Amino acid sequence: MLENVFQCAFRARNFMWLLAVTALTACGPAPVAQGINDPYEQTNRNIHQINLAVDRNVVRPVSRLFGDGDGFVLRRAKNFAGNLSVPGTVVNNLLQLRIADAGQNTLRFAVNSTFGLAGLFDPAGTLGVAPKPTDFGETLHVWGVGEGPYMEVPLVGPSTARDTLGTAVDLVINPTNLLPEPEVYVGVAAKLASRLGDRARYSGTVDSILYDSADSYAQTRLLYLQNRRFELGKGKPADAATGFVDPYEDPYGQ
Amino acid sequence: MDNDFSQLSRRRFAAGLALGSVALALPLPLRALTVDEARGLVDRVVGDINKVINSGRSETAMYGDFERIFSKYADVPVIARSALGVAARSASKAQMAAFTKAYQGYLSRKYGKRFREFIGGKIEVTGAQPIKSYYEVISMAYLQGEQPFEVRWQVSDKSGKNLFFNIIIEGVNMLASERAEVGALLDKRKGDLDAMIADLQTAI
Numbered sequence: 011m012l013e014n015v016f017q018c019a020f021r022a023r024n025f026m027w028l029l030a031v032t033a034l035t036a037c038g039p040a041p042v043a044q045g046i047n048d049p050y051e052q053t054n055r056n057i058h059q060i061n062l063a064v065d066r067n068v069v070r071p072v073s074r075l076f077g078d079g080d081g082f083v084l085r086r087a088k089n090f091a092g093n094l095s096v097p098g099t100v101v102n103n104l105l106q107l108r109i110a111d112a113g114q115n116t117l118r119f120a121v122n123s124t125f126g127l128a129g130l131f132d133p134a135g136t137l138g139v140a141p142k143p144t145d146f147g148e149t150l151h152v153w154g155v156g157e158g159p160y161m162e163v164p165l166v167g168p169s170t171a172r173d174t175l176g177t178a179v180d181l182v183i184n185p186t187n188l189l190p191e192p193e194v195y196v197g198v199a200a201k202l203a204s205r206l207g208d209r210a211r212y213s214g215t216v217d218s219i220l221y222d223s224a225d226s227y228a229q230t231r232l233l234y235l236q237n238r239r240f241e242l243g244k245g246k247p248a249d250a251a252t253g254f255v256d257p258y259e260d261p262y263g264q
Numbered sequence: 265m266d267n268d269f270s271q272l273s274r275r276r277f278a279a280g281l282a283l284g285s286v287a288l289a290l291p292l293p294l295r296a297l298t299v300d301e302a303r304g305l306v307d308r309v310v311g312d313i314n315k316v317i318n319s320g321r322s323e324t325a326m327y328g329d330f331e332r333i334f335s336k337y338a339d340v341p342v343i344a345r346s347a348l349g350v351a352a353r354s355a356s357k358a359q360m361a362a363f364t365k366a367y368q369g370y371l372s373r374k375y376g377k378r379f380r381e382f383i384g385g386k387i388e389v390t391g392a393q394p395i396k397s398y399y400e401v402i403s404m405a406y407l408q409g410e411q412p413f414e415v416r417w418q419v420s421d422k423s424g425k426n427l428f429f430n431i432i433i434e435g436v437n438m439l440a441s442e443r444a445e446v447g448a449l450l451d452k453r454k455g456d457l458d459a460m461i462a463d464l465q466t467a468i
Contacts, residue, residue: 080409140411214378222374225448232444233436240435256396257346257429257439258422262353 042243043157046235054162058227061167062220069209070217076203079211086130088207091200092141093122093129098184102144106152111142146183147176151242160231168234302399302419303392305426309337309417310387310403317382326383330376339420339427340368346429347442351450351457359457366464367446373467384408387415397422398429405433 048054076084096119103112118141121134135141150172151157158171169177186197209216223229316329344364345352352360385407392401398420404412418430430439446460453459 085409214381218374218378223448224445224452228444228448229441232441236435236437236440238435243435256398257342258420259397262345262348262350 038154039152039242040154040156042239043235046160046231047157048160048231050159050161054160054231055227057162057164058230060164061162062226064165065209065220069206070213073206073209073213076207076210079207079209079213081207084203084207087200088204089122089126089132090129091197091204093119093126094186094197094200095184096122096141097186098180099142099144101183101185102146102149102180103142105146105149106144108142108144111144114139114142145173145176146179147173148242150176157239160235162227162230168230170235170238173238299392299394299399301426302401303389305419305428306389306392306401306403306417309333309428310389313382314386317385323383334368334372334376337427338368338371339423339429340364340371342423342427342429343371343439343442344368346439347446348450349443349447351455355457359461362461363457363464366461370464370467371442382407 073079096115100112100115100119103109103115118134118139121137121139122129122132125131125133147170155172157173161169161171161174163169163174163177166174166177187194189197219229219233220226312333313330316326316333319326319329321329341364344367345360347367348355348363355363382405385405387403387405389401389403392399394400395418398418401417401419403415403417405415406412413434416432417428418432419426419428421427430437432438449460449463450457453463
């Protein structure tokens with residue numbers, strides 16, 4: 011009897027939660043922002059200089075230890091870290107009411123955690139079940155929260171107010187945080203290795219943006235905002251997100 | 265969302281931009297471009313690029329192949345003028361000619377280096393649509409060890425020939441990036457166009 015009451019209460023609570031989420035998503039996503047909203051540019055530029063110094067003195071030299079960033083061991087670390095992040099992704103899929111994406115990610119997690127030997131391999135990907143990445147920043151977007159000012163976060167890099175909040179929330183809501191002590195650290199180490207591996211793998215591109223640009227801050231900002239808006243806009247024409255001008259119609263882009 | 269620089273690069277930004285420098289000019293009679301023609305152009309460019317990236321030639325040789333493709337088929341004058349932005353209005357004819365020439369070499373070197381990242385990959389055209397006065401051809405790039413990503417090619421016949429004038433990789437717009445970069449280069453030289461032209465000839 012008591013059990014039943016609890017069960018009912020539990021269900022009701024879940025139902026209320028679902029209602030709340032439905033209500034939020036019913037408002038529709040925020041319009042994808044245009045232009046550059048950077049009221050804290052000077053602060054951001056100072057942080058950019060710090061991030062550049064960290065990259066130049068620590069991240070880039072250390073990443074060189076990973077060779078081309080595509081070795082067998084590194085791939086396993088990358089897959090492992092990626093797999094551990096999937097439960098958090100599924101939480102966000104659900105909060106966005108993107109049930110098909112949640113299902114696809116759950117299937118990936120089930121297949122890769124078992125047949126993929128705890129996520130070291132990606133048999134799901136081989137079978138054509140592609141990842142459906144998302145994050146709490148996107149969840150906020152789906153709930154109608156605007157982009158907010160651009161910001162560069164120390165040690166993290168380019169972001170917006172909304173995405174910074176999203177990143178912080180993602181750190182907290184990932185269910186794999188609940189793993190016992192040693193396993194949690196293995197996950198963190200794998201993630202760190204996978205990040206450094208990416209820095210090595212894309213060093214040519216990253217270096218050209220950070221060190222060969224006349225204004226690496228402006229290039230990083232533009233790149234981040236355009237790419238992020240593209241992700242959130244899901245297939246909308248590129249013009250809408252980037253404020254592109256036709257060079258034949260308006261040769262000087264005024 | 266991982267917001268670090270590596271994540272940005274995962275979008276293969278610069279690698280894709282390299283492709284953007286490539287354009288196909290067909291000596292078609294002067295008439296309006298159609299969706300099928302725009303698509304056909306990209307099919308042919310993509311075919312050429314795929315041939316080069318899978319030719320097994322040395323990287324240096326491929327770099328030369330791509331640079332040749334770029335210099336032959338890109339609508340360089342329009343890209344250059346757009347990248348220069350408002351400064352192009354006050355530039356003299358001679359300055360524009362000098363800038364366009366220097367900028368073409370600069371673009372070739374800057375993005376040509378990136379082509380090696382496409383070795384062993386392929387690009388497939390998936391669709392085309394008219395947008396305002398030009399066409400956008402949509403393709404997917406499949407690179408080794410990467411999730412496929414979208415590359416959009418913008419094609420126009422306004423120059424009298426069918427040419428690419430822009431490329432957009434997962435939302436990242438080559439012309440927009442170039443406008444920001446050239447603007448910054450000019451600012452650094454306090455708006456001195458001649459100084460920038462001189463520097464572009466040796467940059468990268």
